[in-house]
Amino acid sequence: MTIWIIDDDFIFVKIFAAQIQKIGLEVKISTFKNGKLAWDSLDKVCGSQDSSTMPDLLFLDLNMPVFNGWEFLERCKEKWETEDNSILKKLKLYVVSSSQDSQDIARAKAFEFVSAFFTKPLNIDAVRMILEKG
Amino acid sequence: MYNLFRLILTMVSAISDRIPLYLKNSNNYYVVVIDHAGNYSYVNACFARRYSWITENFIGTHFSNSVHPEDHEKCGKASLEAIENPGQPVSVRIRKPEKKEDEAPEKYTISDWEFSALFDEKSELLGILCVGTDITELARERDKGSAVLSALPDLIIILDRKLVFKEYFSTNFESGLYTSPENFLGKTVSEVMPEHIAKLAETSVERALASGVYVHTEYFLPDENGNPHYFELRCVKINNHEVMMIIRDITYTKLAKEEVTSAQETLYKLSLLAPGIFYTYKFKPEDVSEFLYVSPSISQMIQIHAKDVLNDAKIAFDTIYEEDLHYFTEQMMNSYKTLSPFQVEYRLAYDLNRHMNVTAVPEREKDGSVIWYGFITETTEQKRQLKEMKRTTDLVAMQNKRLLEFTYIVSHNLRSHAANLKGISDLLSEPTNESELQSYHEMLNSSVENLMTTLEHLNMIVKIQGETNLAVQKINLYDSINSTMESLQIMINSIGVEIDNRVPENFTIYFIFAYMESILLNLISNAIKYREPSRKLKITISAENVADGVWLYVADNGQGIDLERVGERMFGMYQVFHDHPESRGLGLFLCRNHMESVGGRIEVDSTPGQGATFKLFFPSGQ
Numbered sequence: 133m134t135i136w137i138i139d140d141d142f143i144f145v146k147i148f149a150a151q152i153q154k155i156g157l158e159v160k161i162s163t164f165k166n167g168k169l170a171w172d173s174l175d176k177v178c179g180s181q182d183s184s185t186m187p188d189l190l191f192l193d194l195n196m197p198v199f200n201g202w203e204f205l206e207r208c209k210e211k212w213e214t215e216d217n218s219i220l221k222k223l224k225l226y227v228v229s230s231s232q233d234s235q236d237i238a239r240a241k242a243f244e245f246v247s248a249f250f251t252k253p254l255n256i257d258a259v260r261m262i263l264e265k266g
Numbered sequence: 267m268y269n270l271f272r273l274i275l276t277m278v279s280a281i282s283d284r285i286p287l288y289l290k291n292s293n294n295y296y297v298v299v300i301d302h303a304g305n306y307s308y309v310n311a312c313f314a315r316r317y318s319w320i321t322e323n324f325i326g327t328h329f330s331n332s333v334h335p336e337d338h339e340k341c342g343k344a345s346l347e348a349i350e351n352p353g354q355p356v357s358v359r360i361r362k363p364e365k366k367e368d369e370a371p372e373k374y375t376i377s378d379w380e381f382s383a384l385f386d387e388k389s390e391l392l393g394i395l396c397v398g399t400d401i402t403e404l405a406r407e408r409d410k411g412s413a414v415l416s417a418l419p420d421l422i423i424i425l426d427r428k429l430v431f432k433e434y435f436s437t438n439f440e441s442g443l444y445t446s447p448e449n450f451l452g453k454t455v456s457e458v459m460p461e462h463i464a465k466l467a468e469t470s471v472e473r474a475l476a477s478g479v480y481v482h483t484e485y486f487l488p489d490e491n492g493n494p495h496y497f498e499l500r501c502v503k504i505n506n507h508e509v510m511m512i513i514r515d516i517t518y519t520k521l522a523k524e525e526v527t528s529a530q531e532t533l534y535k536l537s538l539l540a541p542g543i544f545y546t547y548k549f550k551p552e553d554v555s556e557f558l559y560v561s562p563s564i565s566q567m568i569q570i571h572a573k574d575v576l577n578d579a580k581i582a583f584d585t586i587y588e589e590d591l592h593y594f595t596e597q598m599m600n601s602y603k604t605l606s607p608f609q610v611e612y613r614l615a616y617d618l619n620r621h622m623n624v625t626a627v628p629e630r631e632k633d634g635s636v637i638w639y640g641f642i643t644e645t646t647e648q649k650r651q652l653k654e655m656k657r658t659t660d661l662v663a664m665q666n667k668r669l670l671e672f673t674y675i676v677s678h679n680l681r682s683h684a685a686n687l688k689g690i691s692d693l694l695s696e697p698t699n700e701s702e703l704q705s706y707h708e709m710l711n712s713s714v715e716n717l718m719t720t721l722e723h724l725n726m727i728v729k730i731q732g733e734t735n736l737a738v739q740k741i742n743l744y745d746s747i748n749s750t751m752e753s754l755q756i757m758i759n760s761i762g763v764e765i766d767n768r769v770p771e772n773f774t775i776y777f778i779f780a781y782m783e784s785i786l787l788n789l790i791s792n793a794i795k796y797r798e799p800s801r802k803l804k805i806t807i808s809a810e811n812v813a814d815g816v817w818l819y820v821a822d823n824g825q826g827i828d829l830e831r832v833g834e835r836m837f838g839m840y841q842v843f844h845d846h847p848e849s850r851g852l853g854l855f856l857c858r859n860h861m862e863s864v865g866g867r868i869e870v871d872s873t874p875g876q877g878a879t880f881k882l883f884f885p886s887g888q
Contacts, residue, residue: 230678
């Protein structure tokens with residue numbers, strides 16, 4: 133299983149990785165420290181039409197430099213809506229933010245491909261559940 | 267028959283011989299002779315011509331044909347009197363018929379006659395010689411004159427040189443003398459008038475006689491009931507011996523005048539007290555445009571004089587700022603048409619910082635013009651206070667918004683650290699091996715360090731936000747830029763930056779010194795951070811004075827900013843748009859805070875790939 137963690141907080145990424153390790157599943161983790169880097173990679177994956185390179189799960193932070201989480205989501209949405217056969221339709225994405233703002237939560241959930249909104253910290257059981265669900 | 271004819275002829279020639287030639291030929295005097303039977307025995311050419319419409323030949327006709335019936339007796343009496351007193355002419359006024367025209371009522375002419383008995387050598391009565399002249403016009407003039415005099419409300423008296431009342435014309439004795447003619451005719455001025463008024467009258471009469479010109483004076487004399495009365499006394503010389511004195515009661519006019527004067531004085535005093543200008547302005551398109559009244563306070567308020575404005579309305583309109591005059595005229599014309607009051611605010615042409623407010627109520631006149639009753643006040647101070655109040659409320663609203671933003675960010679940031687700590691603690695509660703423990707320990711360290719850094723930032727921001735009492739002072743902008751450059755000297759030298767300080771050496775602004783340094787440091791270090799590596803960085807700093815403050819421009823040729831993407835968030839807290847190790851999202855946030863704390867602002871213009879220009883506005887009049 134391949135997962136992408138898009139977050140500029142390297143400590144959070146480390147904790148997240150440690151939690152996954154604890155669960156003991158075999159997971160390949162790629163990390164991106166801002167939305168722009170993640171988007172560039174995702175765009176490349178979409179361009180290649182090779183669905184095997186498509187990550188199984190994406191964990192996206194909101195507050196990041198360069199492209200924040202919202203900008204990343206907007207770009208995904210644009211591609212999702214304009215390209216019918218895109219492998220992007222397989223996209224499964226969780227927003228993980230320290231925000232508890234109900235406006236942020238509603239806004240995130242309005243994106244079709246956003247499966248859920250988690251407020252940090254992610255506890256280990258939640259991580260296990262998400263990964264097992266696939 | 268022949269003898270009778272001869273006799274008559276002899277008589278006529280005898281009569282004719284006795285009348286002087288100049289009377290016979292006179293063009294102004296009628297000359298006739300009436301015989302003992304009352305018949306004309308002679309008429310001169312003047313009479314015959316004038317009354318030829320009665321008969322072609324008067325000789326032998328009875329005098330009654332040319333005399334008013336009511337005057338026949340008068341003529342008989344006068345004739346007898348003349349016979350009884352030879353050599354003494356008897357005066358008589360006789361009305362004579364006038365030629366009738368159409369259906370006009372009967373008309374008479376008036377003539378004055380002198381009757382004398384005419385005798386022959388033997389003292390035999392030849393007849394009555396009558397010499398007359400037409401005084402119709404004169405009589406009419408006299409009647410007209412006396413009608414005028416009796417119609418006047420004045421008392422008109424004629425006095426002689428010795429100041430004796432000789433004659434009066436009108437019956438208004440109440441006027442000035444309070445007594446009837448029998449009490450003043452034949453008496454002198456000093457016998458009739460109170461002493462001080464008599465003196466006044468004497469002087470007037472003397473002056474009138476001496477100068478021959480009209481003399482005018484006024485006096486005060488209460489009536490017997492003690493009511494105040496004012497009189498006007500005029501003297502006109504009639505001839506060297508007589509003066510006409512005209513006395514008129516002017517109490518009403520005088521009191522009305524006093525009332526008007528006192529009302530004007532009241533208005534004047536009130537207008538001095540009122541913080542504004544009262545005016546009345548009369549207007550009719552293409553016809554009238556004039557001020558009827560302008561309170562004198564205008565000279566203190568707008569440096570023009572009331573009397574100049576009364577002479578030329580344009581002087582007042584010239585004080586209105588051109589751009590506002592258009593609206594002013596529009597409102598006034600509307601008020602002219604609808605007769606509804608108008609209210610306009612305008613600026614003074616010679617000082618745009620001064621605001622005036624005018625309110626005026628129109629009234630239509632009979633001639634179609636409109637008169638406005640208006641009041642002008644200055645609202646500059648009110649405006650300034652309103653502006654100041656708005657600035658304060660805006661600032662408070664903005665600070666409130668900023669505070670909310672701040673709490674949001676603080677809670678978000680702190681929570682992310684707390685979340686990390688919780689995550690690490692969760693990991694630690696699971697069974698761990700040595701290397702994991704080592705790794706968790708490092709994570710814990712970093713997390714706590716980050717928390718500390720964030721707290722430091724927050725502390726700094728709170729400190730800056732709290733420093734509201736920093737003094738605004740005069741700052742030399744040129745020097746400030748140079749000193750900022752010095753503190754960045756190492757960085758500037760190492761990468762080679764060209765800084766063009768175009769601000770004039772003596773250019774000053776009023777601002778908070780610490781903020782100025784912080785802003786310049788942020789903007790210049792930002793320009794360095796986000797320079798375009800392919801070209802040498804050039805920063806141009808310039809400033810300009812505008813009407814309401816100063817603009818400072820910091821322009822670079824760096825990477826520029828995609829404003830469409832970044833927009834308003836650019837100056838927000840913890841907003842980072844670059845993957846730069848030193849970006850914390852605080853610099854521009856602080857810049858905006860500093861500017862807004864003095865009512866200024868910061869804006870940005872940019873073309874991505876070409877550079878950016880930060881524009882800072884420092885308002886004047888702080």
